[in-house]
Amino acid sequence: MNLSFITAPFGFVLGTIIGSFLNVCIYRLPREESIIFPGxxxxxxxxxxxxxxxxxxISYLLLKGKCRYCGEKIPPIYPLVELLSGLLTAGIFFRFGISFDSFYYSILTWFLIVISAIDIKELMVPVKPCYIVMVLGILLSPFTHSVSLIDSILGASLGAGIILFIIESYFIFRNKEGMGYGDANIMAVIGAFLGWKKVFFVIFFASLIGAIVGIIFIISGKDSESPLPFGPFLAIGGYLTIFLGDLLLKFYLGG
Incomplete structure (x- = not known):
């Protein structure tokens, strides 16, 4: 029996529950408010x-998107984050089953959802959550089947280093900022969870998707000087690499 059809629904339910908490993080972290108190x-x-x-x-649908007490409309982003968290977590559990790796990569996935939403809304990346999740990824890496402690530490360093090199090089040649330093923090977290070898695939996916979106913006007549957050592209690249990283490594190494 293929247990993936059992573990995926479990991942979806878990993801939607966590997604409710992710909404709290998305709202409060940019305001530097506690994500625990008040409720x-x-x-x-x-x-x-x-x-x-x-x-x-379910509650959003039953309440018709309004507060039970004052009738204030609840933004649809709340159920969308819960749904997205459920679907992406279901994908992780479908791939890795009920295992430590599933919870490990789910932590990265939840972080990427939060940081992407904040980057899109606020055009900023809070530093403290990135540091905490990066350290968590390093500490938990020895318990996974795919990332060693050394791989994790090197991944965090290489991920941040490559983005910092791009930022400084762009500034030297163009005399203006092209990427934010928050993107280096995001890549440090992704590198900590995926290891140094897969960092290059993340950046490749992120650059490819970013280029496609940029071309669409230009074609649609959007202002080319308008800031375009790169964090969500790194997040997509990180999530894709969770599934495709090992396959790409085997292909690259001739396996």
Whole structure:
């Protein structure tokens, strides 16, 4: 029996539950507020949200996207984050089953969702969460089947180093900032979880997707000088590399 069809639904439910917490992180981290206290509440009337109004996706539909107490509209980004977290986590558990690696890569996936949403909304990347998750990735790496402690440390260093090199080189030749230093923090986290060998695939995917989106923006008449956050592209590249990294390494090494 293929247990993937059992583990994937488990991953989806877990992902949607975590997705509810990710919404709290996305809202509070840029404001430097605690993500623990106070509990979930309506940002307009400050009424605490009861557990039965905090069921991922379902509560939003039952409440018709409004606060039970004041009627304030709840942005659709909340159920979308929960749904995205559920789907991406389901993909991880489908691939790795019920294992430590599934929880390990799920942590990276949840981080990438949060940091991408913040980068898109605020055009900034908070440093402290990146540092905490990077250290967590390094500390947990010896317990995985695919990343050693040395690979993790080198991955964090190489990931950040490559982005910093690109940032400084662009500034030297163009005399203006092309990427933000927050992108180096994101790559440090991704490198810590995936190892140094897969860093190059992440940057390749991110650059390819970024170039495609940039071309679409130009064709559609968007202002070419408008800032385009690169964090989400790194996030997509990181998630794709979780699934394709080993295959690409075998192909590259002639396996």
């Amino acid at each position: 979930s509440h309506c940002p307009k009337c400050n009424s605490p949200i009861k557990w039965y109004d905090n069921i991922p996706i």
